[in-house]
Amino acid sequence: MIRRCPQHGFFRGEICECGQTGQIVLEESKTDQLGRLVAGALRHFPRDLGLTMDSRGWVDLVALEKTIHNRHRWANQELVRALIQSDPKARYEISGTNVRARYGHSVEVDLDHPENQLPKLYYGASEEEADRILEVGLKSASQRYVHLSMTPEKAWHVATFRTGNPRVIEVNAVVAQASGVKMMKVNEDIVISDPIPHKCLSIVLSKDIKKDLI
Ligand SMILES: [Zn+2]
Structure with missing residues (x-):
């Protein structure tokens, strides 16, 4: 389930970390459905959905929102952004007009996160x-x-x-x-x-x- 806190924006679960319950934005089963489609688009089968992914894994955010809206008419732009921003494991990131998964790809990508420093x-x-x-x-x-x-x-x-x-x-x-x-x-x-x-x-x-x- 996705909710919105008036102070902290979108969050998952029942209570924002500040203690407020906020308002329901998307119920559980539709959150799962939308989550699977976004993960598929950004990790596993962008091309099957007609999306272009660059070598760093970036996809145009508006193109993603349109593609998702075509599949699920209820999934508007706000819901796609709410899902991405409230992801509990920070699976996704937005930069300018683009969005990508930070990890978990099965498609060929060449990511550019900071180099590991741990021995x-x-x-x-x-x-x-x-x-x-x-x-x-x-x-x-x-x-x-x-x-x-x-x-x-x-x-x-x-x-x-x-x-x-x-x-x-x-x-x-x-x-x-x-x-x-x-x-x-x-x-x-x-x-x-x-x-x-x-x-x-x-x-x-x-x-x-x-x-x-x-
Ligand atoms: Zn809050």
Whole structure:
């Protein structure tokens, strides 16, 4: 659900961080529907929708709004902007007349976020996946970039949505970046990376993951 706070603009959920409930702008099921279409347009199939995406992932905002309005007549310009601006994970950004997804692309893009500065990054996987990754390196079958976490705990937690007993792989970002692997900081939780060679990877021992921190 998207609501509008008179002071802070669009937000998701029941209450703005200031404590006001504001007014409902879009109910839950339509928020989901609109969210899936915007994600598809900006991450997965812009061309199928007739949209032009540049190499940095930017799409013309008015063109996006028109395309969405053609599919869902109820989805006007204000609702598309409300959805983008209220995204709880800051998936999208607007710059001038353009909009893009900050991460999560399956289409080919060459993003230009700030370079990663952290020496170590982490990736959670199932036991089988982890064995394979340590042998052949880390890349995503479906996504343009590998998504890495900043702590072993975060990586473990993310992987619990996919597997019962995750293993966590540590990435030596210093060595990887020195050998030409591009890594970029997307937000306070995520670093995206080009494929990482196996020589930069090692396993984190389970006892070293402080699961009670999560
Ligand atoms: Zn507020």
